[in-house]
Amino acid sequence: MRKKQKEFLALYEPIHDDFERFCRARVYGDMDFRDLMNETLLKAFEKFEDLRSREAFFSYLLSISVRILANNKRKRKEESDSFELVAIKTQDANSNTENKIESYFLHQALAQLLEEQRESIILFEISGFSIKEIAAIQNASESSVKQRLRRGRMKLREILTFEAKNSGSTVKSEVS
Amino acid sequence: MNLSNNELDQLFENVRQEKPVATFDETQRAFVAATIATAGGVLATKGLLKMFTFKQWIMMISVLSAATVGTLLVGMSSSPVTADENQMASAELPKKEISVVEIEKETDESEKTVEKLTPLKSLTASIGELLTNDNGAVYARRNTPIQVVAYRLDDGSYKFVYKITPNTTEEDLKRMQQEAKDSGFELEYTASFNDNKLETLNLEITQEKANGTKQNIHISDIDLTEEKEYKIAWDVDDEGQATTIAIDDSYRSNEVDELLAELNLEGIPELENLEILMENEVALLEELHEIELAEVGRALEEAEALLEDSEMRERLIELDELDEEELAEAMRGIREAREGLAECEEELLAECNKLQAECDEIHRKCKEGHEKIITELLNDDLIQEKEKRIKMQLKKGKMTVNGKEIPKNLRKKYEALVQEYFEIDTDQKGLQWTWTHKED
Numbered sequence: 001m002r003k004k005q006k007e008f009l010a011l012y013e014p015i016h017d018d019f020e021r022f023c024r025a026r027v028y029g030d031m032d033f034r035d036l037m038n039e040t041l042l043k044a045f046e047k048f049e050d051l052r053s054r055e056a057f058f059s060y061l062l063s064i065s066v067r068i069l070a071n072n073k074r075k076r077k078e079e080s081d082s083f084e085l086v087a088i089k090t091q092d093a094n095s096n097t098e099n100k101i102e103s104y105f106l107h108q109a110l111a112q113l114l115e116e117q118r119e120s121i122i123l124f125e126i127s128g129f130s131i132k133e134i135a136a137i138q139n140a141s142e143s144s145v146k147q148r149l150r151r152g153r154m155k156l157r158e159i160l161t162f163e164a165k166n167s168g169s170t171v172k173s174e175v176s
Numbered sequence: 177m178n179l180s181n182n183e184l185d186q187l188f189e190n191v192r193q194e195k196p197v198a199t200f201d202e203t204q205r206a207f208v209a210a211t212i213a214t215a216g217g218v219l220a221t222k223g224l225l226k227m228f229t230f231k232q233w234i235m236m237i238s239v240l241s242a243a244t245v246g247t248l249l250v251g252m253s254s255s256p257v258t259a260d261e262n263q264m265a266s267a268e269l270p271k272k273e274i275s276v277v278e279i280e281k282e283t284d285e286s287e288k289t290v291e292k293l294t295p296l297k298s299l300t301a302s303i304g305e306l307l308t309n310d311n312g313a314v315y316a317r318r319n320t321p322i323q324v325v326a327y328r329l330d331d332g333s334y335k336f337v338y339k340i341t342p343n344t345t346e347e348d349l350k351r352m353q354q355e356a357k358d359s360g361f362e363l364e365y366t367a368s369f370n371d372n373k374l375e376t377l378n379l380e381i382t383q384e385k386a387n388g389t390k391q392n393i394h395i396s397d398i399d400l401t402e403e404k405e406y407k408i409a410w411d412v413d414d415e416g417q418a419t420t421i422a423i424d425d426s427y428r429s430n431e432v433d434e435l436l437a438e439l440n441l442e443g444i445p446e447l448e449n450l451e452i453l454m455e456n457e458v459a460l461l462e463e464l465h466e467i468e469l470a471e472v473g474r475a476l477e478e479a480e481a482l483l484e485d486s487e488m489r490e491r492l493i494e495l496d497e498l499d500e501e502e503l504a505e506a507m508r509g510i511r512e513a514r515e516g517l518a519e520c521e522e523e524l525l526a527e528c529n530k531l532q533a534e535c536d537e538i539h540r541k542c543k544e545g546h547e548k549i550i551t552e553l554l555n556d557d558l559i560q561e562k563e564k565r566i567k568m569q570l571k572k573g574k575m576t577v578n579g580k581e582i583p584k585n586l587r588k589k590y591e592a593l594v595q596e597y598f599e600i601d602t603d604q605k606g607l608q609w610t611w612t613h614k615e616d
Contacts (some may be wrong), residue, residue, distance in 0.1 A: 006209060013200055020196040020203070034198055034206070041207045099181060103194060105185045125188040157179045160187075 008045050015058045018127055022062060025122045029111040040065045059129070063137050066119065073115070089132070109159040117152035120145050340398075340406045342373040350376075352408070356381075359410060359418035374400050379408075381421060395423060545597025546613050551578060552593065556586055562615075569610035572601075 012019075019044050023033040023040070044051075051060055110118050119138060123129045124145075131149070135142045338352055349365055356363035361383035368376045377400065381393040398406050410418040550566065553559045558577050559566060568577040568590065575582045575590065582590060591602040600609055 003207065009204055009207075016200040016203060017196045020198050021191065021194065024197060025191070026448055034203075037198065037203055038206050040212060042210055045207070045211060084419070101186055103191050106191060128192075153181070153184060155180075157184055160184070161179045 004048060005045070008048055011054060011057045012041070012061075017062070018058065019061055022122055022127050023065065025107055025110055025126055026065070026119060028107040036065060036068065039068055043068065058127075059133060059137055062123070063126070064130075066137055069115075105160060106156075109156050112150075112159055113152050113155055116140070117148045117155070120148040121152040121156070124149055191300070338408045340374070340377065340400070340408065342375070342400050342613075344374050345372075356410075356418070359416065361410075361421065363408075376400065377599050379423070381423075383418065383421060393421065393423065541597055545593065547610070548597065549590065549593050550613065552589065556582075556604075558582060558586075564615040566613040567610065568612075569608070571608050571610075 020033070020037065023036045027033050027036050038059055044061055047064075051057065110121065113121065116138065120134055123134045123137065124131070129137070131142050131145050134145045137143065340349075340352075346367065348370070349367060353363045353365065361381060364380040364382075366378045367374055377398040379393070379395045379398070381391075383391045383393075385391060400406060409422040409425070411420045413419050549568070550559070550562055553566070553568075554562070558580065563578070566578060568582075569575070570591075575587050594600050594609065594611060595602045598611070601607070602609070
């Protein structure tokens with residue numbers, strides 16, 4: 001058991017940062033991303049023997065996360081406010097403040113997309129997967145993934161433009 | 177001002193460079209704790225696996241012990257747990273030198289209980305292994321059916337395990353009660369017998385700890401007809417005082433605690449605080465219940481909203497799922513149809529224009545023909561002035577204008593004019609025609 005655990009963690013360590021970023025962005029505003037990480041790791045550990053290729057460990061984890069989220073879709077807990085705060089407060093204190101705020105708005109904007117769009121965008125833009133790989137993870141056709149990416153980006157630009165306008169007007173009213 | 181694609185790419189780049197909020201160590205600790213807690217398989221089979229998340233794992237370990245036993249335990253027993261279930265524990269715990277002894281308790285002439293401990297053999301085993309099977313331990317044969325297994329640990333202390341079976345008598349229970357009292361804690365019981373067989377048992381144990389805190393353990397409705405065997409055990413220190421008390425297979429919680437201690441996990445509750453922790457758990461469970469109710473309410477509201485919105489969503493999903501190639505095909509079809517329509521329109525327009533031009537030409541020619549014929553008629557003095565109505569016709573071989581016959585030498589000229597301007601084949605035999613001019 002311990003050997004299996006060590007083996008599992010050795011495979012996981014190099015991809016931890018990427019996996020964490022995916023989970024954090026994917027469930028932003030819906031649930032604590034640590035819950036998704038832990039549940040995914042437990043499930044992956046359970047089925048570790050079924051893993052065919054060690055190189056595909058990251059996409060193996062992501063496929064499990066995607067399935068867990070699909071199963072939990074109707075049972076999602078809405079604790080968005082508290083987790084938004086947690087997300088921004090627990091950022092690295094040394095990181096650039098401007099980047100931190102931009103990241104906050106981006107995560108918020110991502111949370112407003114349709115689930116499949118959001119997932120495709122995160123996998124493509126943040127996790128760096130190819131369209132073909134995303135299609136396999138999401139069990140969808142490549143053209144659907146392309147469509148999701150295109151529409152998702154369009155929607156993100158709309159939302160972020162709106163956010164920028166809104167924050168601009170707030171500043172003005174405060175000054176006056 | 178719209179956000180450009182480059183700006184959006186830059187935002188993603190920033191996120192890609194972000195340091196993770198949850199560190200690897202933190203995630204590893206949560207994962208290892210959860211794998212240990214689920215090693216028994218109990219959680220997985222009850223569908224509670226998903227509740228073992230970072231935030232709740234400490235709480236769930238306590239709930240596990242509360243739900244399965246209703247009490248805490250540090251001690252050992254030959255529990256009915258299978259070797260598989262303890263595989264993890266056996267592998268992870270250090271082995272200890274343990275002496276298995278036979279214990280006999282007899283009452284001497286002065287009615288004082290005397291313990292006789294006879295060393296049988298030494299063995300090296302982990303606690304997990306010891307609990308999984310008896311490892312050659314011999315049950316003390318006593319005058320009463322209560323069986324006692326004693327283990328001496330390498331630190332010199334003993335662990336006693338009392339087994340209560342349907343054959344246990346009221347007298348045995350009283351003796352056990354007295355032995356508990358001698359070990360420094362109170363053991364109250366109510367038992368029901370049927371046909372001299374012990375059927376159900378309720379136990380209440382109260383122990384005052386060295387630090388002054390009190391520990392209460394209640395176990396009700398122990399069904400010995402089903403369980404067949406129920407175990408109570410306690411540690412005894414050098415002064416013969418019980419340190420920790422265990423009941424039946426609740427050693428599991430102890431085992432998990434030891435495993436977690438091995439891992440140096442932060443935040444493990446001390447055993448002394450478990451009672452308080454359990455109270456908190458009860459409150460937490462109540463709170464969770466309220467949360468669940470609130471969630472059900474929210475889910476209903478959501479469902480209603482979803483129903484209203486479902487049609488729109490379906491459309492969106494359909495659109496989302498549409499194959500791009502199909503879309504491209506459809507778009508191509510529409511484009512081709514549009515181009516076809518435009519071509520048709522153009523051709524039709526050209527045709528119309530052509531017809532219009534022809535019409536105009538005919539009209540112009542007719543007008544010119546009228547002018548020409550009238551001029552010729554005036555020149556030939558067949559009419560005196562440009563009359564409002566002029567009628568020229570060829571009928572029965574006779575050509576007339578307003579009833580007046582045109583001389584034969586002029587007929588050819590007028591026939592040629594009619595042929596030229598009105599495209600009438602005047603050479604046809606027996607042809608009759610009428611040309612009329614009316615001034616508007």
